[in-house]
Each structure stands twice: as C-alpha cells, then as structure tokens.
Amino acid sequence: FSDTGTKPPESGIFGFMINISALLGVITMYIRYLIIEKQNESSHFVRSSCNMFSLCIGLMGCIGMGIVATFQELSVPSVHDIGALVAFGSGVVYITLQSVISYKSCPQWNTYFVCHIRMAISVVSCIAFIPMIVFASRISMTKIDWTPGEKDYTYHFMSAICEWTVAFGFIFFFLTFIRDFQ
Secondary structure, X not given: OHHHHOOOOHHHHHHHHHHHHHHHHHHHHHHHHHHXXXXXXXXXXXXXXXXXXXXXXXXXXXXXXXXXXXXXXXOOHHHHHHHHHHHHHHHHHHHXXXXXXXXXXXXXXXXXXXXXXXXXXXXXXXXXXXXXXXXXXXOOOOOOOOOOXXXXXXXXXXXXXXXXXXXXXXXXXXXXXXXXXX
C-alpha cells in the first residue's frame, strides 16, 4: 500500500491525499457520533460512553493515518510502521464497534441488512488485518521495487494484499453510512 507513494513526486501527492482522507474520516466519524447521540436520546440503545469510546478509537486511527503520511516508509520506517499499525488496528476496532452499535439500534434506526453488511465488512477486515501484521513482521528489509523471487517477496506481496483489503474495507464500511447521513 505504502509503496504506491514512496518516491517523489508521488510521495507528496500520496501523503497529501492520506491527510485529506484522515480529515474526511474525522468529519465522518464525528457526524456518526452526533447522529448516534441524537438517536440515543429517545431510544437508549447504547451507552453514551460506548459511543464516545468508539469515536476516540476512530480518531486514533485517523492520527495513525497522519503519521503514515508524514513519516514515509523509506525515510523513517519504524515510525511509519507504528502509524500504520495504529491506523489499521484502530480502524478495525472502530468499524467493529460501529457494527455492534448498528445492531443495537435495530430495527428503529437501521435495517438488519445494513447491519449484516457492516458486520461482514468488519469480519473480513479483521481477518485480513491479522495476516497483514504477520506477513509484514516477517519482512527483513524495507525497500521498494520488489521482484518475484526475491527474499521476502511473498511476505511483502501477501501483506500488501491484506493491507489493501483492510483499506477497501474501511471505504466500503463508510459508504454504508450514506443512508444514515441522509
């Protein structure tokens, strides 16, 4: 995932776009938080502290995205990797918590179909997150321009597939908020 924006000028554009995405994530999460708070006034389907905890976890993920954008993979790999771990780890926890909150709000505020979709995305993201960490931890060097047959290529390739799976999981999950935000 990070390899797409490792060399200039792509690195600048990639970092800028990740920061824009993090900002949009913050806005989306805050709006979702406010919607749940408002719905919860009449229904009392979730504790306010659970909603706040979910928001805080989500915001941590957005901070992790900012770290990933600021500290590029080849420049400061350890900080970049910590940022990625925070972004992906917090993101997976956030969408899982939001899936649970969605189920608690049924059938008044959500349909079970939307809840099932959200939970399916959460499960796929959780499943992809674990091998992403395992494969990434087995890579012994930080580099770009991998070629098949190189040492650790398979780990890099599998980690990248899992990373993209989790990233697209977040995008698709946020798209399920469209109806809620109308």
